[in-house]
Amino acid sequence: MNTLLFGTIVLLIQTGGTVYIGVDSKVISIGPEVANAAPVPKIHQVGDVIFAHAGIFKDTKGKIDVVAAANASIAAGGDLGEIVDRFSSSIEPRL
Numbered sequence: 001m002n003t004l005l006f007g008t009i010v011l012l013i014q015t016g017g018t019v020y021i022g023v024d025s026k027v028i029s030i031g032p033e034v035a036n037a038a039p040v041p042k043i044h045q046v047g048d049v050i051f052a053h054a055g056i057f058k059d060t061k062g063k064i065d066v067v068a069a070a071n072a073s074i075a076a077g078g079d080l081g082e083i084v085d086r087f088s089s090s091i092e093p094r095l
Contacts, residue, residue: 003031003060007042010052023052031060046074049083064094 006029011022025039043052044067057066073087 001032002063003029004056004064005037005040005058006030006056007040008054010042010054021050021052023054044070046071049074049080064091066091 005027007024007027009024009026011020013020013022021043023042025041027037027040029035029037042054042057043050051070053066053070056064058064069091070087073083073090076083076086078086
């Protein structure tokens with residue numbers, strides 16, 4: 001059976017030229033049973049790009065890995081729109 005790791009809560013606040021991102025680190029493991037999993041960071045920085053994730057972000061069969069897909073999309077370069085398109089194209093077929 002596949003187990004999904006699910007996280008919640010991302011808060012963004014923009015004031016003037018500053019954006020604040022806040023998240024919790026709680027993760028729920030959903031599989032044969034629902035249980036608390038080890039806390040996981042939900043804010044990541046790759047170069048000049050900072051991103052946060054919530055919802056299903058990883059499974060135990062290796063089909064879904066949001067952080068790895070984001071890292072690969074950012075590493076391939078381009079502007080933010082190209083990075084987002086690349087990420088969406090890589091992750092959507094896996095859902």
